Amino acid sequence: MKAFGKILGLVLLGLLLIIVALGFALSHLFDPNDYKDEIRQIARDKAHIELTLNGDIGWSLFPWLGLELHDASVATLAQPTQPFADLQMLGLSVRVLPLLRKEVQMSDVRVEGLNLRLNRDKDGHGNWQDIGKPAPVAATTQTPATAETTPASKPDSVSQPLKLDIDSLTVNNARVEYNDEQNGKQFSAESIQLSTGPIHEATSTPVKLTAFLGTNQPVMRVKTEVDGKLRFDRVLKRYQFDDMKVVGEASGEPLQGKTMTFAAQGQILVDLAANIAEWSGLKISANQMRALGELKVNELDKTPQISGGLSIAQLDLAKFLDSIGHPLPNMAPGSLSKVEVVTRLSGTPNSMAFDELNLKVDDSTFTGRIAVEDFAKQALRIQLKGDTFNADRYMPAKSEQASGATAARKAEVQSSEAGALAASGDTPLPDAPTKSGWSTAKIIPVTRLKALDLQADISFGQLTLTQLPIQNAVLKAVSKDGLLTLQNLSGNLYKGNFAANGSLDVRPMLPMAALQTRITDVPVDKILQSQGQKPPVTGLLTLNSNVTGSGDSQSALIQSLNGTASFVLNDGVLLNANIEQQLCKGISVLNRKPLTSAPQGKDPPFKELKGSLVFRNGVASNPDLIVRIPGMSVKGDGDIDLRVLGMDYRIGIVIEGDTRAMPDPACQVGKNFVGIELPLRCRGPLELGAKACRLDKDGLGKVAAKMAGNKISEKLEEKLGDKVSPELKNALKGLFNR
Structure with missing residues (x-):
């Protein structure tokens, strides 16, 4: 046996040498x-x-x-x-x-x-x-016999990979x-x-x-490096990429000449048997942005369904967007400097939704949902609820053009106001304003609105907008194909409330705007003060309006303003008005007595101030102004030119029987003054309010003539008594009262 084993070993060794020799030779x-x-x-x-x-x-x-x-x-x-x-x-x-x-x-x-x-x-x-x-061959006609002799293909036996x-x-x-x-x-x-x-x-x-x-x-260039450990099992159709790291730089048209450095880490699993893919331990960075999360994709064999979570650490969003070539619109410095996001993700290759969203923007927190239903159509859906939000902190400084217009108008108003306060109303009427405070800068992003597909439902616990503290604010808007519809803008303001709806259509050559507004019991002086204006009046405003306009700037929209409005001011005061001065002066003229001292002006209160407006190309006609002041009633008819924020009114003041002694004997009201309408003319900047009113001397002359006629009629009555017929009495009175 030992010899056999030795021989067998020698034979195998020989065969191996022969194979090696043949391999070398070949x-x-x-x-x-x-x-x-x-x-x-x-x-x-x-x-x-x-x-x-x-x-x-x-x-x-x-x-x-x-x-x-x-x-x-x-x-x-x-x-x-x-x-x-x-x-x-x-x-x-x-x-x-x-x-x-x-x-x-x-x-x-x-x-x-x-x-x-x-x-x-x-x-x-x-x-x-x-x-x-195989290479394409010309079609040939196959004989039935040939077709019959072709052997049927047999299924391949199951082979192991x-x-x-x-x-x-x-x-x-x-x-x-x-x-x-x-x-x-x-x-x-x-x-x-x-x-x-x-x-x-x-x-x-x-x-x-x-x-x-x-x-x-678009034109893009990306330098990238991928590092990790790949593990695969072809039988189970399972592939893993562990400890994956991706780093690189990107540049090109979408980045507007800027460069973005990016990195990603995590563990990737693809299970084709279960048709799922997962990215766990996800870490992403892009310039200043840092994010953590996880992603899972189901139904890889159909339309993939994406789910997961994402957390973006606090970042300066304005700087980040600028670093990738997409700067924000002009905003105040420091805007969006602290933004943080935590959310759940869901979507498809053509859509993405951020559910259970917790968004922190500077000093505000929002919760809700933001979704893009169609990337190609940019279909944006927003449902957010915020605690507090100060929109004013994001407003940019006024443009030089707008600032120049505002400064010019302000100077004109100050000049008129100085003249109105001088000489206790003895100065001539202020000139009608000519300077517009409205900006001609474009304020409507037409191109963006035409492409915008939006459904927004946003609410705030407290919203600050143009210095107005709005409680429980609600904004609902829809935009599609260039038509923005404001379904609801409402809230509580200074114990009152407001609501508005309207539309903005950017499809025509000139954008068309329509707005319906309802304001109830809102202090008008607070509103004016928030706009940096000195209020000429106080009171609780109730307003209903329906107006339209066209254009893409403040100036164009105001100049094309048309529509109607009705308003009521309750329990207010005419601030710094000189009505008492004007009345005292007018009564002294009618009494033919000189004033012994200049009457002191005061702020006359009123129970109600109401009227209606008809807007025609930026000018509001107000034919039925009524003011109820204790002891008198005021009626007015005039226009408010919104283009230059000016007014021109004829006011009639009727003394309703208050015969109490005035401080000056010349101003004493006798029975002859009851029912007499004293005329005023108000003209000048709207901000002056009643300070722009003066006694209408022409109208006062007619009143004096009427009063003289009344006195003659009284004397005729005394002298004639019952000696003549009533018809003759009336004829004689009418002769003197013309």
Whole structure:
């Protein structure tokens, strides 16, 4: 037995030496370059590709089946003269004996200068779709006999996948190019460098990839590097990328000349058997932004459904957006300097929703939901509830044009006010204002509104807007195809309330605006003070209005203002009014007595001030102004020119029987003054209010003539008594009262 074993060992050793000798002889005596044509034909017949070998073929046989291809290209049989791939060198070697067990054991695999060109033609056909397909042949008529003799294909037996065992894979200076002739889009990945550690089934493989990516629609350039550990199980269809790190820089048209540095980390799992993908331990940074979260995608075989969570650390949003080429519209300095987000995510490849949103903006907190229902249509849906929000802190400084107009008008008002306060009302009427305080700068973003698809429902516990503290504010608006509809804007203001609705249509050449407003018991002086104006009157305002306008600036909208309004002011005061001065002066004239001292002005209170307005191209006509002041009634008829914020009124004051002594004997009211209407004329800047009123001397002359007629009539009555008929008495009285 020992001799047999020794002989058997010698035989096996001899066979091994013979195999090694044959491998050496084949690899040194057999040159595969002599068989390039045969290799090309095998590639056509078996792989259905057109293989071009311009360089040498190097090879070894045993124990490694080694192969090196130089300067080779591959094309489809449908387009054999248009290679879709070429390379400078491909080097690999495979152990021979494991191949018999369907195991692939390779040493280092090296690819140099790979250039892959993928193209989709105008008909939507991709050149990669022909890879591995036989060459097209002319259709021939098959005889029934031939068809009958064709053997039926048998289903392939279930085969086990090859087991991979590769020491490493290296790809140097590779390039991939994709071109779509249907839409003109191009994509490229250049200077691709790929290196891996040992590749085995169900084993973590270190992977490192660098590349330069580019697109033409839009023009973008991205430098990126990917590092991590890849683990795969082809039987379970399960792929993992652990400890993944992605870093890079991006630039191009969307960034408006700016550069964005980005990084991402986490663990990625793709389970094709369960049709799910997960990204856990997600960390993302882009310039100043830092975010944490997790993502999960279900139904990979259908329309993928995205879910997860996201937390964005506090950042200066204004600086971040500016750093990526998307600066905010002109806002006050320091706006959006502290923004923080925590939310749940859900969506599809074409939509995204941020549910359970907790958004902190500077000193305000919002909760609710923000969603983009369609990325292509920019369909934005907002449902938010805020605690407090001061909108004024975000308003930019007025433009030079607007500031100049405001300053010019302010100077005009101050000049008129100084004249109105001088000489206790003896000065002439203030001139009608001519300076407009309205800006001609464009305030309507027409282009953005035309593209906006919006549904917004926002509420605030407290909203500060143009210095007005609004409680329980609600804003509901819808915008689509250039039509913005304000469904509701309401809230509580100084123990009163307001509500408004309207629309803004930017589809015409000039934007068209419509607004309906309802204000109830709101202090009018508070509103005027919030706008930086000195209120001429106080009181609780109730207003109903329905107005329209057109244009894209304050000035244009005011000049085109049309509509109607009605208003009531209750329990108010005419501030710094000189009505008592004017009345005293008028009565002294009628009494024909000189004033012994200048009457002191005061703030006359009123029970009610009401009227209606008709707007025509920026001018409001008010034919029925009524003011109820204790002891007298006031009626007015005039216009308010909103274009220059000026007024022109004729006022009639009727003394209703208050015969109490005035401080000056010349101002004493006798019975002859009861029912007499004293005329005033009010003209000047609207801000002056009653300070712009003067005694109407022409009208006062008519009153004096009427009173003189009344006295003559009284004397006639005394003298005639019952001596003449009543008809004659009335005729004589009428003669003197004309």
